[in-house]
């Protein structure tokens with residue numbers, strides 16, 4: 066009797082531990098020169114984080130084995146779902162033999178260049194986490210595209226490729242299926258410099274930081290629906306209005322619904338289409354005037370700059386009018402000076418929003434708003450791919466995304 070009971074107990078213990086995998090953690094580093102973010106992928110490889118990218122890709126290793134992926138495999142199909150701008154995609158069709166090797170088209174999110182590549186089996190080496198510390202090392206089976214070294218142009222020094230976080234062949238979906246963790250991921254992007262590395266957690270929260278032990282910030286998330294566009298893997302949200310302090314900015318009718326708002330780590334600062342940028346900058350400038358702040362000569366690419374020595378500095382950054390994005394679901398993404406103003410030199414601070422280039426006012430092919438890295442930093446962002454919602458929470462002033470404890474507990 067007793068041995069049998071032991072057996073049953075042991076079996077249920079195994080079942081318990083194997084059905085509950087821990088999420089997978091990596092540090093996120095901000096590159097000083099490019100303002101892009103990178104994560105370690107496997108020994109010595111670091112990849113640029115691209116929230117809107119559909120693939121994981123890195124440069125081909127010399128002597129890698131011929132890819133075993135036929136062009137009618139599921140991985141090949143998933144890797145080719147989205148059209149790549151400026152890249153022709155012959156795919157599997159046009160009478161090609163079904164056992165033909167898969168060709169994929171990795172894309173450089175900065176230059177927009179793409180090239181042909183092949184799929185290879187790889188491993189994502191990282192640590193699991195309980196949301197407080199790393200727990201144990203894992204080696205996650207993954208599929209990545211391998212590309213020519215030329216495709217690395219303009220990426221941070223030392224980067225060997227790109228980790229796309231959007232779509233069914235991107236990193237979150239792959240970790241979810243290999244590791245049996247939830248189909249969600251959490252990003253806490255760091256400001257960089259002295260603040261240290263932020264975190265990405267595949268499988269989602271909890272998330273605790275050292276400044277406030279015991280507090281799981283994912284309990285404070287507010288939610289807005291994540292939207293998808295046809296032929297585009299990126300994560301869109303619906304911005305209902307933009308407020309400066311508490312007044313909605315007046316835009317031309319439907320300006321904000323035209324093209325929508327997308328989250329994008331490819332750009333350092335939030336880009337606004339000209340029909341949105343103009344009224345927004347005017348409203349912010351007027352609100353600053355009402356505080357008796359006078360602008361100084363602008364420093365490109367920004368259009369509205371101030372004498373930093375005359376602005377009051379607080380724990381929430383410069384004391385400037387708040388910039389708030391009112392999102393679908395009634396939740397508001399609130400930005401204080403820390404998120405809205407950037408120091409461009411010792412004496413000058415500028416409104417950290419940039420006018421979109423090469424698009425016309427109201428052009429529905431361009432998003433109205435591209436939320437860039439600077440504005441996402443020190444927010445906890447949780448992308449839930451199952452429930453199709455974005456959870457967001459602005460960290461309190463006394464902490465930041467650089468305060469995750471990367472030391473394993475003994």
Ligand SMILES: *[C@@H]1O[C@H](CO)[C@@H](O)[C@H](O)[C@H]1NC(C)=O
Nearest residue numbers: 125180181182183211212213
């Ligand atoms: C890209 O295509 C060229 C020409 O067909 C081929 O020689 C090369 O091996 C391909 N590169 C990859 C990474 O598949």
Ligand SMILES: *[C@@H]1O[C@H](CO)[C@@H](O)[C@H](O)[C@H]1NC(C)=O
Nearest residue numbers: 190191192199202471472473
């Ligand atoms: C896992 O965590 C340990 C302890 O912090 C660290 O030394 C190690 O480099 C981590 N492994 C990976 C792959 O990040």
Ligand SMILES: *[C@@H]1O[C@H](CO)[C@@H](O)[C@H](O)[C@H]1NC(C)=O
Nearest residue numbers: 352353354355356357358359
């Ligand atoms: C701005 O300056 C005017 C005139 O000097 C003054 O009356 C007003 O109170 C000032 N406003 C603020 C917000 O400091």
Ligand SMILES: *[C@@H]1O[C@H](CO)[C@@H](O)[C@H](O)[C@H]1NC(C)=O
Nearest residue numbers: 198275470471472473474475
């Ligand atoms: C980080 O975690 C380790 C292991 O639990 C602990 O010993 C250390 O005190 C923690 N560091 C901070 C700053 O909380």
